[in-house]
Amino acid sequence: MADTASVKVVEAFVAMRRFLASNAQVFQRLDRIEYKLLESDQKIEDLYSKLEEKSLEPRQGLFFDGQIYDAYEFICNLIKNAKTRIVLIDNYVDDSVLTMLDKRSVGVDAAIFTQKVSNQFKLDLEKHNKQYPVISVMLFKKAHDRFLIIDNDVYLVGASLKDMGQKWFAVALLSAVSPNDLISRLKPAVTI
Numbered sequence: 055m056a057d058t059a060s061v062k063v064v065e066a067f068v069a070m071r072r073f074l075a076s077n078a079q080v081f082q083r084l085d086r087i088e089y090k091l092l093e094s095d096q097k098i099e100d101l102y103s104k105l106e107e108k109s110l111e112p113r114q115g116l117f118f119d120g121q122i123y124d125a126y127e128f129i130c131n132l133i134k135n136a137k138t139r140i141v142l143i144d145n146y147v148d149d150s151v152l153t154m155l156d157k158r159s160v161g162v163d164a165a166i167f168t169q170k171v172s173n174q175f176k177l178d179l180e181k182h183n184k185q186y187p188v189i190s191v192m193l194f195k196k197a198h199d200r201f202l203i204i205d206n207d208v209y210l211v212g213a214s215l216k217d218m219g220q221k222w223f224a225v226a227l228l229s230a231v232s233p234n235d236l237i238s239r240l241k242p243a244v245t246i
């Protein structure tokens with residue numbers, strides 16, 4: 055009887071081996087399908103994480119003439135999401151820029167570097183800074199383009215913030231630019 059059981063066990067293993075050999079391609083496909091499912095699960099998990107972080111907001115954009123509010127809202131959302139600092143390099147600012155920068159969170163520093171300051175803007179800034187968190191303004195005449203630094207991100211802004219949406223312009227994230235390098239090059243700027 056022990057011999058019969060041993061023979062049955064050996065026959066079972068031989069049958070199992072034949073089954074595995076004849077269905078090897080099926081098992082390989084199942085392995086690939088399982089791997090693809092694991093990849094998909096990871097992508098879905100990453101997507102859920104980003105949704106929870108609310109980091110799916112666009113970080114750059116193209117705006118056409120007439121998209122005044124869309125451009126305004128886009129820039130304001132960048133400002134609202136700042137955690138530590140906002141630095142604006144824009145040669146043409148007015149009181150509307152102060153209003154946009156007031157949308158920042160408490161404790162976020164704000165500074166503007168501009169080529170000239172009118173008497174009206176100087177008055178607006180003085181009155182603003184007496185009531186609201188201070189926005190520093192410095193004279194800086196070496197910039198042609200407009201830049202917006204939000205924490206550790208540098209954006210190239212194709213239009214002055216006060217004129218957004220009047221004509222076509224873009225906001226582009228410059229991932230290869232160091233914000234600290236850019237800020238260090240703003241010296242010597244004269245404080246207003």
